[in-house]
Amino acid sequence: MKTIYLDHSATTPVSEGALAAYCDASRLTFGNPSSLHAVGKAAEDLLTESRTTVRGALGATDGTLVFTSGGTEANNLALFGRAYAKERYRTGKTILTTAGEHASVERPLAALATAGYRVITLPTRGGVIDMEAATAAMNEQVILVSAMLVNNETGALYNIASLSACMKRLAPEAILHCDATQGFLRTETSPRRLGADLITVSAHKIGGPKGIGALWVSPAVLKNRGLTPYLLGGGQESGLRSGTENVPAAAAMAEACREGVRDRAARMEHLRALEEHLLSLLQQIPQIRCNRAPVSVPHIFSITLPDIKSETMLHFLSSRGISVSSGSACSSHGRHGATPLAAFGLSDREADCTIRVSLSHTNTAGDLDALAEGLRAGLDSLVRMRP
Ligand code: PMP
Numbered sequence: 001m002k003t004i005y006l007d008h009s010a011t012t013p014v015s016e017g018a019l020a021a022y023c024d025a026s027r028l029t030f031g032n033p034s035s036l037h038a039v040g041k042a043a044e045d046l047l048t049e050s051r052t053t054v055r056g057a058l059g060a061t062d063g064t065l066v067f068t069s070g071g072t073e074a075n076n077l078a079l080f081g082r083a084y085a086k087e088r089y090r091t092g093k094t095i096l097t098t099a100g101e102h103a104s105v106e107r108p109l110a111a112l113a114t115a116g117y118r119v120i121t122l123p124t125r126g127g128v129i130d131m132e133a134a135t136a137a138m139n140e141q142v143i144l145v146s147a148m149l150v151n152n153e154t155g156a157l158y159n160i161a162s163l164s165a166c167m168k169r170l171a172p173e174a175i176l177h178c179d180a181t182q183g184f185l186r187t188e189t190s191p192r193r194l195g196a197d198l199i200t201v202s203a204h205k206i207g208g209p210k211g212i213g214a215l216w217v218s219p220a221v222l223k224n225r226g227l228t229p230y231l232l233g234g235g236q237e238s239g240l241r242s243g244t245e246n247v248p249a250a251a252a253m254a255e256a257c258r259e260g261v262r263d264r265a266a267r268m269e270h271l272r273a274l275e276e277h278l279l280s281l282l283q284q285i286p287q288i289r290c291n292r293a294p295v296s297v298p299h300i301f302s303i304t305l306p307d308i309k310s311e312t313m314l315h316f317l318s319s320r321g322i323s324v325s326s327g328s329a330c331s332s333h334g335r336h337g338a339t340p341l342a343a344f345g346l347s348d349r350e351a352d353c354t355i356r357v358s359l360s361h362t363n364t365a366g367d368l369d370a371l372a373e374g375l376r377a378g379l380d381s382l383v384r385m386r387p
Pocket of ligand 1: 075
């Protein structure tokens with residue numbers, strides 16, 4: 001049976017090039033970048049080159065890129081790092097965020113709320129940040145605004161630039177953190193365009209290995225010591241993240257970025273064609289509904305089924321070799337705030353019946369035909385939930 005993988009927002013396969021870069025670095029450039037001899041220097045050089053490449057892929061020309069163990073750690077560093085830096089100066093304690101953030105933003109903010117910070121969550125109904133609520137909440141007490149670029153469940157592409165412009169106008173003490181994990185290399189992530197001071201990315205969503213990601217830090221935040229590290233030790237990564245650097249993973253992430261930048265136009269054109277094809281296939285299945293924001297990325301689709309539990313459909317499709325995700329169930333586990341689907345406006349029952357399909361440039365129109373056929377067969381044969 002052919003495997004049809006449609007869960008690229010969970011993770012992507014590692015590209016051959018990235019894997020080769022990982023192996024080469026492990027074998028040939030195994031030194032500790034902090035060592036002063038030639039073997040250490042070679043590792044340091046490869047790390048520096050990788051950092052420059054990833055920073056370039058992000059669209060940044062300045063600032064520092066701090067390698068972390070992934071998107072989760074980068075988000076934690078941004079949020080706790082900013083809150084603790086500001087604590088030193090005893091300034092405001094308000095943090096703004098959006099409804100339906102990834103758990104690696106939502107949970108640190110819940111912890112900060114418990115520690116006495118005032119966390120205000122802006123509604124994102126229909127996949128759009130409520131700018132009236134944002135305008136009303138901005139003031140000189142706000143020290144941080146944290147908003148994702150692309151929602152990992154719905155594919156909604158948020159207008160970070162206008163949130164940043166609003167922040168700069170009304171909240172002079174604040175900086176903007178953007179979790180760009182699901183948008184990196186597939187939509188604009190340049191700090192200048194987004195108006196962001198901190199940006200999170202992760203390698204395993206773009207054909208790199210798991211366990212590495214990065215936080216881009218603006219020159220102003222660096223200069224003002226606006227971020228306090230919480231991993232203390234040897235002072236690596238500009239003092240912001242101690243620990244011997246994972247040079248092979250950084251080199252592999254850089255290679256995935258090189259490929260992503262080189263093939264960006266072709267990949268995006270392909271993804272847009274797949275998007276059009278999938279939307280027209282879904283339109284031909286009247287029982288289902290696609291939860292689409294007015295501005296969306298072309299690679300993430302949230303699909304609500306008529307009274308069939310997402311997990312039931314997931315297993316049915318899986319038995320046909322098709323992998324999709326039932327995002328709402330796993331992200332709702334132990335959550336404090338609204339799940340992304342509830343934030344979008346779905347009821348609990350609808351969210352329970354919603355699957356996520358996420359594509360990459362490696363998918364084909366045939367994969368989507370097989371998905372549509374699988375959905376039809378599932379709708380015909382699966383037992384419906386009782387009212
Ligand atoms: N943010 C978002 C929006 C994500 O989708 C994910 C991964 N699911 C993360 C952060 C966490 O990234 P990582 O798996 O690299 O820790």
